[in-house]
Amino acid sequence: MNMSIENPVKHLLMTVTQGVYVVGVGKDGLRNAFTASSVMQVSIQPPMLALAVNPGNASYPLLVESGVFAVTVLRHDQCALADFFGNRSARDENKLGAVSWTVARSGAPILEEGLAYLDCRVVSKHPAGDHVMILAEITGGNFLRSHATHSHPRPLRYDEVGDMDGSDELLPDHLGIPGADTS
Numbered sequence: 071m072n073m074s075i076e077n078p079v080k081h082l083l084m085t086v087t088q089g090v091y092v093v094g095v096g097k098d099g100l101r102n103a104f105t106a107s108s109v110m111q112v113s114i115q116p117p118m119l120a121l122a123v124n125p126g127n128a129s130y131p132l133l134v135e136s137g138v139f140a141v142t143v144l145r146h147d148q149c150a151l152a153d154f155f156g157n158r159s160a161r162d163e164n165k166l167g168a169v170s171w172t173v174a175r176s177g178a179p180i181l182e183e184g185l186a187y188l189d190c191r192v193v194s195k196h197p198a199g200d201h202v203m204i205l206a207e208i209t210g211g212n213f214l215r216s217h218a219t220h221s222h223p224r225p226l227r228y229d230e231v232g233d234m235d236g237s238d239e240l241l242p243d244h245l246g247i248p249g250a251d252t253s
Contacts, residue, residue: 088109089109089143089226090105091105091141091142091143091144092104092151092155092184093105093123093133093140094140094141095133095136095138096173097135097177100132101132102128102179104127105152105155105156105157106121108121108122108201112205116207116208117207118206119205119208120203120204120205121141121203122198122203122204123201123202125202129160133204134192136177137191139206140176140179140180140188140190142180142181142185143184143185143188143225144185145224146225149226151169151183166179169182169183174189175189175210176189176210186211186213186214187211189209190209191206191207192204193207
């Protein structure tokens with residue numbers, strides 16, 4: 071994995087601290103999971119979060135049809151797991167077959183080796199550029215067993231994964247008005 075960041079916009083966006091998660095989806099016995107870094111809490115009452123998903127993702131139809139998903143919070147030392155779920159497609163392989171997982175109350179898969187999980191019910195979806203923003207109510211969650219075996223677990227952050235998502239090439243190399251001074 072290339073950890074150097076060449077694109078100045080990517081470098082700038084990596085200062086917006088955010089976590090890296092594996093989102094599990096499932097319906098009618100079909101289950102899958104994918105890596106997401108665009109997840110954030112948006113409401114306290116009721117507890118809600120927002121998740122940005124590429125609608126071309128193989129998991130997107132399962133998420134929309136089931137109306138539920140589970141977010142596994144990864145530990146800071148699980149970059150390889152984020153890479154695995156982010157750069158392989160369910161169209162080509164059963165990604166969940168390579169890891170230990172269990173099922174949340176919603177039926178969505180949770181990675182057993184994660185730090186914690188949040189079980190979610192979709193409330194609405196909204197176009198957001200090349201992604202769809204999913205708003206969801208958090209209906210359950212807890213720390214996972216692996217939390218007890220690590221003295222000071224810390225979630226994996228987006229700024230720690232380098233260009234794993236390939237956005238270095240997708241983002242523009244500058245922001246704002248062409249020719250405007252950005253200093």
